[in-house]
Amino acid sequence: MKIGIVGSGMVGSAAAYAMALRGSASEIVLVDRNADLASAHAQDISHAVPFADPMVVRAGDYADLAGAGIVVISAGVNQQPGETRLALLGRNAAVFREVVGALMKVVPDAIYLVASNPVDLMTYAVQRFSGLPTERVIGSGTILDTARFRVLLGDYLGIAPSSVHAYVLGEHGDSEVAVWSSAMAGNVPIAEFATQTGQHLTDEKRSEITDAVRNAAYTIISGKGSTYYGIGAGLARIVEAIAGDERAVLSVSTVTEEVEGVNAVPLSLPRIVGAKGIMAELRPDLDEGERAALRKSAETIAGLKGAIDS
Numbered sequence: 001m002k003i004g005i006v007g008s009g010m011v012g013s014a015a016a017y018a019m020a021l022r023g024s025a026s027e028i029v030l031v032d033r034n035a036d037l038a039s040a041h042a043q044d045i046s047h048a049v050p051f052a053d054p055m056v057v058r059a060g061d062y063a064d065l066a067g068a069g070i071v072v073i074s075a076g077v078n079q080q081p082g083e084t085r086l087a088l089l090g091r092n093a094a095v096f097r098e099v100v101g102a103l104m105k106v107v108p109d110a111i112y113l114v115a116s117n118p119v120d121l122m123t124y125a126v127q128r129f130s131g132l133p134t135e136r137v138i139g140s141g142t143i144l145d146t147a148r149f150r151v152l153l154g155d156y157l158g159i160a161p162s163s164v165h166a167y168v169l170g171e172h173g174d175s176e177v178a179v180w181s182s183a184m185a186g187n188v189p190i191a192e193f194a195t196q197t198g199q200h201l202t203d204e205k206r207s208e209i210t211d212a213v214r215n216a217a218y219t220i221i222s223g224k225g226s227t228y229y230g231i232g233a234g235l236a237r238i239v240e241a242i243a244g245d246e247r248a249v250l251s252v253s254t255v256t257e258e259v260e261g262v263n264a265v266p267l268s269l270p271r272i273v274g275a276k277g278i279m280a281e282l283r284p285d286l287d288e289g290e291r292a293a294l295r296k297s298a299e300t301i302a303g304l305k306g307a308i309d310s
């Protein structure tokens with residue numbers, strides 16, 4: 001499948017690199033307002049192709065995206081140290097109005113995969129500005145927070161993150177909800193697994209892990225300016241689920257009809273992702289605290305939609 005990437009900065013290029021190494025696509029076209037940057041990344045990444053499966057990696061402009069099955073939007077301005085993702089909203093909405101307008105003229109039939117932050121609201125913006133059905137406008141959402149949660153839980157419990165079945169839902173940001181109540185190690189509830197293996201999953205430990213997941217981006221940004229490898233791999237994973245019609249369950253964002261009494265809100269739930277984009281959503285059992293936290297997260301995001309509607 002041909003993949004377009006609009007915004008070939010750190011996140012866009014990391015996504016292209018992950019796709020090249022994983023063989024997620026047959027062709028990748030990098031577009032950026034800075035054409036030299038897109039061209040340099042395309043050349044650099046294409047030099048990794050001989051070490052992976054054959055594919056074409058090139059730079060282009062909007063016209064070169066014709067025929068793309070998926071367009072990743074990772075354009076925008078960078079999150080500054082200490083800046084919340086939500087504070088980025090105003091700056092990125094203006095960029096998106098222009099980008100989506102240009103894309104609709106060339107690739108109205110693609111599935112859109114949004115990565116720019118604040119990602120839930122930028123997903124809402126793409127859906128609003130494009131008028132596309134919600135199942136074809138997917139935000140990377142909490143795919144990365146879910147990965148971070150699994151890494152930290154796996155590290156603590158001494159098992160592979162891929163054997164931890166646990167999700168972060170809601171906003172990709174400060175109000176996100178790590179769902180502990182249904183987290184499993186293999187098919188054993190994690191609290192039970194910890195007891196069986198003589199470990200202690202105390203409330204303090206849980207809070208420590210939840211906080212580390214929530215603050216991961218801030219920690220990385222203070223050390224190296226921005227985060228891109230993790231999200232790049234997450235974007236490649238979503239692309240594969242669509243290109244291969246995998247029907248994989250991934251925590252991704254889209255405009256959701258109703259969540260905990262909040263209507264038309266973009267946020268992450270576990271969703272089935274395949275050739276048509278989002279094919280269904282899962283509604284996990286949540287305990288009372290998690291439900292309240294998810295409602296608060298939904299309300300937080302919904303309260304900012306006005307900045308895009310106006």
Ligand code: ADP
Nearest residue numbers: 007008009010011012032033034075076078226
């Ligand atoms: P991130 O870490 O989120 O990837 P970067 O600043 O590295 O942030 O990348 C964002 C990219 O988006 C930059 O390369 C920038 O040139 C690009 N960009 C910004 N506005 C537009 C636009 N209107 N069209 C295409 N690319 C854009």
